[in-house]
Amino acid sequence: MIDRVFSEAEEKQPLVEVQSERDVNSAGPAENAVSEPSRQHLASDEDERGIPLEVPDEGEDSEVWEAEPTEVPASKNIKWLTVLAGAGIGVAATLLAVHLVAGKSARPPVAAPAVAQEPTTQTVTVATVESTQVAQTLEATGTVVASDLLPVLPQANGLQIKQVLVQEGDRVEKGQTMAVLDDSVLRSQIAEATARVQSANSTVEQAAAQVEQAQSAREEAEAGVAQAVAGVEKAIADLEQAKTGVGQAEAGVGQAKAGVNQARAGIASAQAKLDQAQREVNRTQDLANQGVISQQELERRKTERQTAVQDVNKAKADLNKALEEQNKAAEEVRSARAKVVNAEANISTARAAVSSARAKVNTAASAVSSARANVGNNAAGVRSNEAQVRQLETQLEQTIVRAPDSGLVAERIGRVGDVSSGNQKLFSIVRGNKLELQLKVPETQLSQVQPGTSVQITSDSDKRIKLSGTVRDILPLIDPQSRQATVRIDLPQSEFLRSGMFLRGSIATATAQGLTVPAKAILPQSDGTSIVYKLAGDNTVQAQRVEVGEISGGAVGDLTEAKVQIKQGLKAGDRVVVTGAGYLQDGALVKVAK
Template sequence: MSDESFSESEAEELVKVEEDSFKSKPINKQTRSWLIPLCGGTGLGIAIALGSMGILSYLPARQQTAVANKAAPKVNPAMTVTVATVEKTRIARTLNTTGTVAARDLIPVLPQANGLQIKIIPEDVKEGSLIKKGQVLAILDDSILQAQISQAKADVESKQADVASKQADLASKLANTISNQAIVQQRKADLAQAQAKLEEAEKNFRRYRQLAVSGGISQQELDTRSYTMKTAKETVRLAEENVYSAQANVGSARANTSSAEANINKAKADVRSSIAKVQQLQAQLGQTVVRAPVSGIVAEKLARVGDVTGVPPQTQVGNIIGGTQKLFSIIRDQRLELQAQVPEIQLPQVEVGASVQITSDLDHRVRLQGRVRDIQPLVNDKRREATVKIDLPPTDLLKPGMFARAAITTNTTIAIAVPQKAVQPQPDGSAILLILSGADTVRAQKVEVGEPIDDRLVEIKSGLQLDDRVIVDGAGYLKEGDKVRVVSQAGEQGSRGAGEQGRNN
């Protein structure tokens, strides 16, 4: 303020001196009147300049005074951190192995009719397609079957006409048999009449012979009676022969009838055979439509339009099953399995039903939960490994033939685990954890680290106590004795209610 006051008074004094100077020279007033405004303006400019200099020197002083008057801030902790409380957790011990993804149930689709050309394959039927049971996979050319069916039907009609002809012949044979049977009856009647006449002639002959002995009649009369008796006997003999002959005719007629019946039966059998052939061809006609036997995914498409069923191309010689060409392969219900190889010395650790974690080196999205379904009884005598079949859940990330890793759960145990990023590796190969001592002080603790449990947690074998508070976020920037401020508990350990965690064996 003193600099500003001095400057202003000095300027006023200079202006006053100039005015007095002008007043003391009245003679020159008229001649030098133009100097008055000039001197006044000059003095005013000097006053303004001096005032400005005072103001400029005054402002920094005020700012320094304001900064000096501010209260000194409180010293903050070194860093804001999060902590995790050390707790027990259940760890699943696992056996790591590798294997190949395969179809659990691969169903071959074979043609039911051989020798037919493949006419149509729907565009939506290709490898990897999802299909349903009964869906059309291919249509075969049925023109040959249609011609065979027409010929077989004509043959049936011809055989049926032959049956009708033979039935008419049978009716004729039956009529002849009946006629011969009537003749037999007539001959028998003639025989009975001849036998009656013979009996009468014999009686007469015996009576006349007694009369001839007594002389009642002549010898000639007796000879006549004897001749009549002999004639009657001959008549009886002829009648018997006629009966036998008629009976023979009946037997022959019956034989002809039986033969006619046999011919009819054979003709009817021929008709049935022809009808069966028609039905077989019609069934084959239905088989010209190849349908999916099960629902699933098309794993292989071996058929091509123009191929003849039962006659595979040279490139598909290995796709013959039971003498029939395989057209497609279907993975039933999309079910896959991992065929993992396990050394024989580790087989006792694996149990059917054990949980398995499936991963892939090529696709990190693959994190599937499988289960051991079967352990093959045979061990490879060269590699000393057995195949363990692991059921996989339905997925689009894995395909048959792909490589995958499996962590088979062998047992579970209780251990201490902390977040991996809380562990601070040391140059000598050891590791430390920064533990919160009291409310805000950092303490370094050397620990023995076990194997990683998963991508978040690691097992601590020794060096920690339950309920210790381990610094997680910010641990890499701290040292022992630093002051910190805890904002929240780290949620990364998740040991409470987290269930089983995996650990490599």
């Protein structure tokens, strides 16, 4: 994290080095010319903090402590070359700026008088090395994605987009109209289907009138039969034996008629069940289109409708069979009567009249049945057209593309003039405007990450992004190529975040007892190591090489108030110089400001 936060400062600022006595004495005129302006500049910096600054004389010799080399990991020490820049100390940068100015106007140095000088005391502030809990972190990078990205698809196919009412970045509420499809064709189809319904209703009324006419004709035919029978009563009395046969045949006709009536009743019952099943299918279809019930329930209703259709067909088959039985019985009656006619020629004319009258009755009965069948067929046409109207009205409602939930429009794909397709989305909505960061973590470090852990988030490209997130979970799959897992981080709301951003995350993994000092006390060296100035008992300072560890405290990306872990070189209770450390040498005399 240190390398990231202070990479720019490291490029701009030179390093502060610990000089040996030989280096100090051998410094050239140009180097010595830097000292006074630099110290004046830094003194003004210290004055702003309310700390008096006493600068030692340039000619003063001082003994420099040569620290024993300590083995420190190169990566950790290189990271600390940038600490001072992040902490706001900036000593080396000031020296460089003054050097550029002084190099142009430097005058030849004047030899110092060979007289003893009193050592100059430097005023500093100190801090005590503390033993405290130090947080350990895991660094990772990843991409910002939507926590829940909803696709918005049209429910109607093959219609042109007429209006697009939202743009990318707009907030939408659930049910809000996002786009409008061209509904002119559907409205025309609805008008045609409505006209067909009205026409079918008229046909049903006409068929009902035909039923009444056929019924009247049947009644007239039956009256004619009665008259014919009265004309042959005397002959029938003489031919009882023949009439017995005729009576038996007529009994068969009666049974056949009863069968016909029963079959018709069966048709009516089956048709009623079919009508009810069709209504249930229509109602269920509407609910399924709205997503209220499951597709399985709709299929069950359709199965019930199919069963009802089969029952109607069976009842019609039973009616046809009963009509055949009736016709067969009527044929037997005619045969018996023919035998009577043959046997009794004197009553042939009368019986012929009876037969003719009964034939008219049968014709009238057939006309009644046909008229009733027309009524049923036309009524079915009415229901079919009404169902089509309802279906078209549903499709008309689907020409309004609505937001499935509240959120932020992430994508606008559909444009005016495009043709809708049920499998091609028009928009994408970030549900609830919630974003998450998907960090890539090696599988070897996954055991250090736990849900609920805090994460400090920064961006290389946008320094305004300094956020605190929380580990939500770890996805179960590991990339077989990179051997990395995805850790999902819940992000707070921020106007600077965008889906697709590349961010860095510092995950707190554990805490351990350790020593810490203020970050401003650390002085990076050119060889990659770091030192602090430790306060000795005689008000002098000792340059102490240290091994640094984790950073804690302070805002994200700001080390001004941060503490640095000391792994080696100090012990608890030691006092180190914080303010003024950049002006000191090993063994320098200091005054501790209160």
